[in-house]
Amino acid sequence: MSRTRRRQDPRVPAVLLIPAALGVAILVLPMVGLVLRAPWGGLPSILTSDEVLTALRLSLVTATVSTGVALVCGVPVAWLLARTRLPGRSVLRGLVTVPLVLPPVVGGVALLMVFGRRGLVGGWLHDTFGISLPFTTEAVVLAQVFVAMPFLIVAVEGALRTADRRYEDVAATLGATSWTTFRRVTLPGVAPGVLAGAVLCWARALGEFGATVTFAGSFPGTTRTLPLEAYVAINAGDTEVAIVLSLLMIAVSVTILVGLRDRWIGTS
Amino acid sequence: MSRTRRRQDPRVPAVLLIPAALGVAILVLPMVGLVLRAPWGGLPSILTSDEVLTALRLSLVTATVSTGVALVCGVPVAWLLARTRLPGRSVLRGLVTVPLVLPPVVGGVALLMVFGRRGLVGGWLHDTFGISLPFTTEAVVLAQVFVAMPFLIVAVEGALRTADRRYEDVAATLGATSWTTFRRVTLPGVAPGVLAGAVLCWARALGEFGATVTFAGSFPGTTRTLPLEAYVAINAGDTEVAIVLSLLMIAVSVTILVGLRDRWIGTS
């Protein structure tokens, strides 16, 4: 296949470059600080310890599962918000962003009050099926979904609003059900937005700490993800270990995100 | 002005409704839990106390300023990522999402190491201009920008990738500088994405806790925002107060977001 060459614009407007440089500095400099502070000598032993590897595996698995759940549940919510006229839609839109403002620990308490053993839903689950969510890996996923799904929803809703709705009309005149239209026309049209949302969601889930620690607890192998491991280190006064763990999370997420996006979006 | 009526689609595909309902339940039920648990009797006195009002004002001001800073710095970064071919662009994109995965407390430590009085940049600022950032309201803003700007960047980049670039080509042939093109063609075209990003960013800044408490401390009036106030309440054994404060944050953010979006996006 031949590629169409697009014009390459070497001169970038300075008015954009200056704030962009500032923005990048704000985001990247602190990381430089972490790197400088990291105890490079002790690195290998910390990174290869059993606890860290277990936590890493758990983090990757739960963040990925959470992103999957968020995609399945969140994209339809975004679609509802962008495309239908449910009464109270704008209030719903506001509610959906609530987990963003909720201090994570409060979020965890709120989850306990609903899904805990004595909670609204959890109590019923426990009495009827004997299922108890807190302190399980499922609880980690639930906490991550709670905290991270809003990112996905907001990003996808933004993309849906930017997309041209006339394509959906055309699909409808061709006899497509609203489900087919959604699946084959709407969704591919907002793929970059969904991808962006999924990235946000995954990263946020990977870094999730407050709600997890409160709702799911912190037990090695089942609920102790990397951020919890880092928090333990901080509380134990081991800032250096916390920094190493954070750098590990950063490395993992940057690697995966760079790899993924290059494959999905196309490099060059 | 007359409005063009669009078809109203009353039947929504069930395949979407079920996961959407699940998604909404996950996000909204915990809030219901909080509402049920809140000490409604003591509410007025808590909400009108000086500390709470001070913290509320501080929270609103800092979150808004942070969102402004993030817009000014973040939109150009998103543009760089989506529209140019900087070498190392995909690594930069990865780095930009780092604050998402970084446990906020570690983020605070990292900020201290760079902008603290003995930090890389902070030391220079202090020695040259006598400026010291940590523990000031500016530090709160910096911490919020660090934590919240990535949301804006990722959302805006997604929108830029969805947008049709041919409009920019047309603007260029009409003699527009890349700055004019950006300002008058690109930006209005991705307005919904920018708005979505700003909403995420503002909400995240409003709820920011970990990096703030570490980098800016928790001084009433200057750095103790609502989430910090909630933390203080939890530590004082006042979970109820913390819940009230969280509900206050929720109410504020839902009100503002619903109001804003209705004005910006247009209702119905």
Added chain:
Amino acid sequence: MSLDADLALTRGDLALRIGLAVGPGEVVALLGPNGAGKSTTLQLLAGTLVPDGGRVELDGVTLDDAAAGVHVRPRERRVGMVVQDYLLFPRMSVLENVAFGLRSRGLPRDRARAEARGWLARMGLEGYERRRPAELSGGQAQRVALARALIVEPRLLLLDEPLAALDAGTRPVVRAELRRHLAGYGGCTLVVTHDPLEAMVLGDRVVVLERGRVVQQGPPAEVARRPRTDYVARLVGLNLLTGTASGRTAELPTGAVVALAHDATGPVHIAFPPVAVTLSLRRPEGSARNAWPLVIADLEAHGDLVRVTADGAVPVLADVTPLAVADLGLEPGGQVWASVKASEISVYPA
């Protein structure tokens, strides 16, 4: 299958009020100036716009009834549509675009694709199956859009300038293909076009819209012979005047008088072709009983002739040879006499 529509919609400064009936198998060509409401009409019939008033019935089934609040959704209408800007699904291949409608109606993938392949071939697009819409030229995209709409054999086919972007070589081929398809097709068809030839070739009947109203309709030949508005007259290349006749003369609103070949009374339309107009520098003395002094507004070459636009009490278009232009020294602003034989003029009630 037949369509019976009575539509009312106010959109910006367009107040659309039209009644439209299309019989089974009938092809109606919808003509009209820009902004007349043609695309709006199609959108209303497709169901992507909701009328303010009136009703739409297809095949006895009510699709819209504003008073009763009935509005059948686009996908349940089985309506095929080609829109002015194609709207090919950007992330599907050409083949998938064409097969989309059949797949949506539940056909297995392979059969849908095979049929789509056939349609692409008929549109002269073999070998383009795997392209993305962004990789097509304008005319290619339009043909894909046409194939996508035709393949689903809808009950109502709505074509908005379906051939506008086709080249001179492809247009007759695709037009013939379209005509063949429409001839063996029992549904109702509405074709919007700006090309009078296309309207004549494809349409069993012509409906002319202006400012949201039907101003003329009938068989193509009838409409072409007896235009009732300036727009139609220009479309078919006739001069059109409106006046009040009594006996063998008609008076125009400007006071000018036109001699007629036959008796007529009351308000009339007066039509004559530009080639019937003779230009001269002095008042002509021949048998032409109509002669009016005019000022030349514009000259434009077309084909072997030059079209002269002249203004005065009786504004006319005249087609003359380049030789005549040179001989008479015609140029914008020049004075000239235009004469038309009464026998060249057709007169019919307004």
Added chain:
Amino acid sequence: MSLDADLALTRGDLALRIGLAVGPGEVVALLGPNGAGKSTTLQLLAGTLVPDGGRVELDGVTLDDAAAGVHVRPRERRVGMVVQDYLLFPRMSVLENVAFGLRSRGLPRDRARAEARGWLARMGLEGYERRRPAELSGGQAQRVALARALIVEPRLLLLDEPLAALDAGTRPVVRAELRRHLAGYGGCTLVVTHDPLEAMVLGDRVVVLERGRVVQQGPPAEVARRPRTDYVARLVGLNLLTGTASGRTAELPTGAVVALAHDATGPVHIAFPPVAVTLSLRRPEGSARNAWPLVIADLEAHGDLVRVTADGAVPVLADVTPLAVADLGLEPGGQVWASVKASEISVYPA
């Protein structure tokens, strides 16, 4: 100002290789079948595509030089462009769209708007200033796009089917406006069109592209009279055959022989209009020295005549009256003899 371009680009299965020179003030009409590369050529000249090879010089300034790696960015080219799908800025009003170019060149807002208002008026769009592009009909949008491109008085004006969506009434008006504008304009203009009349009216010269190459160019009348490809022949409504002449006859590749009125030798094009073709059921015995047995492929009414497409050793198009169709009982699949007088045939070297 003059344009001198030598372009090479491979894009999908299109291999574009064309040389193009446009003099100061000259208007070149670019014709060609769908997918010939017309829009691609304009995009290359506008700078939104980068050529693989060759160079572009405007007014002595090198805009592209593939060998030297030179590529001037679109905004520094001062090129005006109307694209096939308009691309009006969706969030600006019509007035802002038109004024955009002047504002970008630094004109104060009020002056830019005043001038934009004037252009909209000339395009027949007074009162539409505050509309959004989504609130325009197809033809209205196209006129806005045209005004947006013309207002900046670019050094090079690139118009891609600028009048395709206009109605029959507006098209001559806008075309005349465009012609007037181009006449008083020193820059170079390229107009892509599928309408032969438009090419004749607007173009000082016609360039025909096919499959990425220039296949014919020259003054409009010359191209119309002596088509060199099937596409051009169909465009101007002529039958075109290619053969080898020796003396008063020419032999076609199919073996058929055509009688000529004048001597000729070597490879020749043979052209004659469809109206010059007479159809009969038996071999004609009159003075027509060319008579070929054919099979009717298609009949299509246009205007007052019916166009008959007939296949055989010498495939021809014939225009006959509906009366003749009825008399001869013509229908697809029927056998028929076609005859053409040698004097109606023009022959020129291939």
Added chain:
Amino acid sequence: GDDGDDAAAPSGVASGPGDDAPGGTVTVLAAASLTESFETLADQLGDDHPDLEIVYSFGPSSGLVEQLLAGAPADVLATADTTTMDDAVAGGVVDSAPEIFARNTLALAVPAGNPAGVTGLADLANPDLRIAICEPQVPCGSSAQRLLDAAGVTAAPDTLTTDVKEAASLVALGEADAALIYLTDAAAVGDAVETIDVPEANTVVNEYPVAVLADAPNPEGAQALLDAITGEPGRSILDAAGFLPAQ
């Protein structure tokens, strides 16, 4: 002093024009678990020293030390354990000897009504009960470990909380059947939890040190506050909150 401090520090400057009574602002970085007691203390101190304004910044002990190491302008540091205070000393931000002003002991907390019928430390070994214990690496966790060791119990925890407050919340919400938390936390949570007497509890104590900082902008005020913390009224306020007196 230093301009930077003025611009940056909410502590302001010492205002004392030669008075005996200390004045100005005293900035205190204190462990979060001291929130309630220290705020009460500030209120009471205001009566005796009207010129003295006390500003607290509460946070996790380790974070406070980080802040100091990064140059936070403060006068007093009070942490919840000696380890973090040692870090501050090692980092040079504290050059005086820290004083222990309070001690804390663990309590076996159960939800109000004790639904699981917990009777003593031995029940923590019951895998059927939902048990929350602090992570061994953090101060309350190492205390808990020592306590369990002393009692000869091998606990079967369901979660190892990183912060005592989490464990307290879990018990208060009834999600945990029993948890080892500090007495002060149990007291703070209030009616939602009950404590079960554990005889061995007094063998394991956790110490709270306080110190005036080396670069304190207001050393007199700092010393006044330190005196108040270590003496009266600090003693009675801390008592009320469940702290044990320093030895």
